[in-house]
Structures are given as structure tokens and as C-alpha cells.
Amino acid sequence: MEDAVPSKIHFSESMKPKELLSAHRYAEAVRAYKHEMCAHPDKNLNDGIGRAFLALREFDEALKSFRRDNEIESRRLKGNFPSLIKAGTALWLMGKKLEAISEWHRAAAGILDGTISYGDLAGGGTQGLLLWYASITLKEEAECNYALNYLNTRASGDPARAWPRPVILMVLGRGSLEEILEIGSGSRVLSECLECAKTDLLKRRHLCQTLFYAACLERQAGREADCIKKMQICAGLENPIIESEWYLAREEILNERNAARSE
Secondary structure (H helix, E strand, O other), X not given: OOOOOOOOOOOOOOOOHHHHHHOOOHHHHHHHHHHHHHHOOOOOOXXXXXXXXXXXXXXXXXXXXXXXXXXXXXXXXXXXXXXXXXXXXXXXXXXXXXXXXXXXXXXXXXXXXXXOOOOOOOOOHHHHHHHHHHHHHOOOHXXXXXXXXXXXXXXXXXXXXXXXXXXXXXXXXXXXXXXXXXXXXXXXXXXXXXXXXXXXXXXXXXXXXXXXXXXXXXXXXXXXXXXXXXXXXXXXXXXXXXXXXXXXXXXXXXXXXXXXXXX
């Protein structure tokens, strides 16, 4: 949750927009980003403001920002679509789930055909993982097979040096949850990983993705209650800002609570 701030404060001039975002002062971050974009129209700050909108659950505004970011960056550098994955995330959170699948599929296909030149350290593993999550959630068998085949192309190499490759190996059945926790967070014991994640941002980011896709494996196996438990732990982490998985887990838990209230 965002810290409460006096309504008369428009934004903190002593903090940069990115610092406000990292401090989870999302509404202030939006105002600060808008102020800086007006002052420096040549700067592309759409990624940052998009993340702030995601945190505020203003998904339509987030989508607009991420699409503007892609347009600007692809003009600057061929093959660069830095917010394609995040645009898919915003679409999914808006309830436009088939459109989200299409966006994540495009992100994976672009890596394979060379039209997208930049990805994560695993060479674009995240889009394949998100496509797999979406396909098992919607029971889209063809997309699931495509995602798994794609992930197989990202699975070779040293997992310790190319995150999220360890998570890919877990999804493909080549690594246990405990092994992936140790690679990403330094311990096989979840409680120790959670404690470390409170102060180590990189380990928190790794733990977020590990828990999210461990939850997805539970869903795939038909153990939905166990899936939701892991999603809840994931969403209970302090927002790591960058990972789409945290926002998706948060929405899963909110939807679960809303469904329980309506029964």
C-alpha cells in the first residue's frame, strides 16, 4: 500500500520520480513523472510512469504509457520493445486476457524471429514464462505447448548466471523449488528467503518470480488451493516494482477475496 501523504503536497521536490516509485509513493511518483515530462519533453519516462500506474491499479493508463514507451524506443533502436511484456501485463489486469496472450506470444515470437533484439539475461525467458502462466490459467493448450517449446530454447547455459533461467528449469521439471530458491535467494528454506528479501531487492525480485511460477505449477497440477497459498506469499512481498509477476499475484489474491465475499 502507498504511504499516506498530505493532500496539499503535489510531489516531493527533494526526491526524483524513480525514488518516489521505489519508496511506494505511487501517486506522488505519477505527479513527479508528469512534472518532469513537461519540463523535459525529450525524455522518455513512460516506463516509470507506467509502473506507477500499475501499482495504483490504473491499468488503462499503464497500458497507454507502456505502448508509448515501445513506440519511442523502437524508433530510437530497431528491435527494442522494452515494454511489450508490461503492456501484456496491463492488458491481462484489465481483463483483456486473450489480448494479453497475444502480446506475450508476440514478445516470444519476436525473440525467435529476430525482430526483438533485447530480452532478459536468459535471452527473453520472462515472456515465455508469462505466456505459460496465461495459457495454463485459461487452459489454452496450443499456447501452453508453444510456451513450453519456447522455454526449452531459453533453458541452455549456466542457470546461476542468467536469471530467470533457473525458474525456466523449474517449470520444465528440471529443478526443484528448493534448488531454485537457493540459486535466486541464497537458501533452500523459504522463511530464510523471505527474511532476506526484506532488505535485498535483487533477491526479492528473484523470490517473487520463483514463488509465482511455483504457484503456477500447483495450478497446472490441479492443486488450486496450494496455488493460491503461494500466490499470497508472492503478493505479500514488498513490491519489487519491476516484476510483472508481483502485480499478477496481487490481482489473483484480490480476485480470490472478492469471489469469497460474493459466496
